[in-house]
Amino acid sequence: MRWFKKDPLQIIGFRSYGTDTHFYARGRALEDESIDLEDQHIWHLIVNTWKRFETDEIKGVGLDLKLPDNTIIKVTTDDSGYFLAQENINGLKALANDEGWLSFELSYNDATIKRTIQNRNRFPSEILIPSPKADFxxxxxxxxxxxxxxxxxxxxxxxxxxxxxxxxxxxxxxxxxxxxxxxxxxxxxxxxxxxxxxxxxxxxxxxxxxxxxxxxxxxxxxxxxxxxxxxxxxxxxxxxxxxxxxxxxxxxxxxxxxxxxxxxxxxxxxxxxxxxxxxxxxxxxxxxxxxxxxxxxxxxxxxxxxxxxxxxxxxxxxxxxxxxxxxxxxxxxx
Missing domain, CATH: 3.40.50.1000 (HAD superfamily/HAD-like)
Known part of the structure; x- marks a missing residue:
């Protein structure tokens, strides 16, 4: 009998940056503690703070980063659940929107993982490729x-x-x-x-x-x-x-x-x-x-x-x- 139900899994993509030829992205694989960013009651604020720091990270797990052109970058999380993806790839600017943001998709690369919310093993992230118009x-x-x-x-x-x-x-x-x-x-x-x-x-x-x-x-x-x-x-x-x-x-x-x-x-x-x-x-x-x-x-x-x-x-x-x-x-x- 299972007394405690395990929390679903998530991947948090940290908004990062890159160039037309260099992809650089970071994030973290964690159990989803269902932190409510909208609730403003004092008790929920305290609970949310506890959840932010008492994290259940998913270490040593393989992740796929899927770019808009279906390029797949594979990474493995470290002992704290973090990942860092660095790849030299040409033509990244063409995959970004008019403001320079390149959106991509994160997922656990183990097809048997079913613990994501509604079994949707897809999590959004993005990196910024600065405009050539930038002066500084x-x-x-x-x-x-x-x-x-x-x-x-x-x-x-x-x-x-x-x-x-x-x-x-x-x-x-x-x-x-x-x-x-x-x-x-x-x-x-x-x-x-x-x-x-x-x-x-x-x-x-x-x-x-x-x-x-x-x-x-x-x-x-x-x-x-x-x-x-x-x-x-x-x-x-x-x-x-x-x-x-x-x-x-x-x-x-x-x-x-x-x-x-x-x-x-x-x-x-x-x-x-x-x-x-x-x-x-x-x-x-x-x-x-x-x-x-x-x-x-x-x-x-x-x-x-x-x-x-x-x-x-x-x-x-x-x-x-x-x-x-x-x-x-x-x-x-x-």
């Missing part, structure tokens, strides 16, 4: 850059409170940030379609939560690049780069002819990471925008860092109006 890309943090999270609060209690007790639909973006990002997306001509990449230290467990927040608040659609909870908790070697830095470096490698604007906040490590990247790629980083946070010691430290920094433009801003004025003055936006 934007790599932006999320926490305290476009979403107030309280990363500088004592013991980060505000982060914990906001993540558990506040629905994504009730989270308020920092004023003017969506407008600024749309202006950057449209660029100087108003028709550039500059790609926006959202790069955060948040774990992949919050992917759907952050995806809903960005969509709900009308931010430009873009890849969302987070990190695994395992990497968040493990002790790193002293010389290992932060995951956010690795992600941005991979963007610079993937798009060698595309300069970037970096956007973050002055509360944590964004200034150090961004300035180190600019030192390595002085001709590729057009500007660094850092949103000021309400923490006196951290602000003093960051001001000291950028006081004599000449490699690229670093602007500390109190609000989006300052960033918009600067971007307009330097020809980044119309």
């Amino acid at each position: 890309g934007v790599a932006s943090d999320i926490d305290d850059t476009i979403l107030h999270t309280g990363v500088v609060s004592i013991l980060k209690w505000r982060v914990i409170y906001n993540s558990i007790f506040r629905h994504a639909k009730h989270r308020i973006p920092l004023e003017g940030s969506a407008e600024f990002y749309h202006k950057l997306h449209r660029g100087a001509s108003g028709k550039n379609a500059n790609p926006i990449f959202y790069v955060s230290h948040s774990p992949w467990n919050l992917y759907r939560y952050l995806e809903l927040f960005l969509r709900q608040n009308n931010f430009p659609k873009g890849p969302i690049l987070l990190r695994s909870l395992g990497n968040l908790l493990r002790k790193k070697p002293q010389d290992e780069k932060p995951q956010k830095q690795k992600e941005i470096l991979n963007l610079l490698k993937t798009y060698p002819n595309l300069p970037f604007i970096l956007i973050g906040d002055s509360g944590e490590h964004d200034p150090d990471i961004y300035m180190e990247i600019a030192e390595e790629f002085p001709d590729r980083i057009l500007a660094i925008y850092l949103r000021s946070v309400k923490h006196k010691k951290k602000m003093i430290r960051v001001k000291g860092l950028i006081e004599n920094y000449k490699t690229t433009q670093v602007l500390m801003v109190e609000d989006s109006k300052e960033a918009i004025a600067h971007a307009k003055a330097h020809g980044f936006i119309a």
Whole structure:
């Protein structure tokens, strides 16, 4: 007799990026815990948070990624259920829509697997192939850059409170940030379609939560690049780069002819990471925008860092109006 019914299986495709000749996609195979993104009652918010972090991953399983032209890419999930698909394939741009999004289908490649919802072993995902009209890309943090999270609060209690007790639909973006990002997306001509990449230290467990927040608040659609909870908790070697830095470096490698604007906040490590990247790629980083946070010691430290920094433009801003004025003055936006 079965006392507990097993949850159905799912595959979450993380919105990623690529080029006309390089396919790069990530995601995770998990049991479907039926997280309700719409329910806003406090008890459901607590339960949903528990489900996000108490995941039942499907490790060592084979997956098929089916492209619109029926090309099949095969991958195997790791011990945490994650997969990474990297393939050199010509003509990917022709498979994307007018906005550069290439949709594909994920499935378990074991035909005997029946534990998917309604036995539909098909899950959507997509990658962005930036438009040739793009003048630059934007790599932006999320926490305290476009979403107030309280990363500088004592013991980060505000982060914990906001993540558990506040629905994504009730989270308020920092004023003017969506407008600024749309202006950057449209660029100087108003028709550039500059790609926006959202790069955060948040774990992949919050992917759907952050995806809903960005969509709900009308931010430009873009890849969302987070990190695994395992990497968040493990002790790193002293010389290992932060995951956010690795992600941005991979963007610079993937798009060698595309300069970037970096956007973050002055509360944590964004200034150090961004300035180190600019030192390595002085001709590729057009500007660094850092949103000021309400923490006196951290602000003093960051001001000291950028006081004599000449490699690229670093602007500390109190609000989006300052960033918009600067971007307009330097020809980044119309």
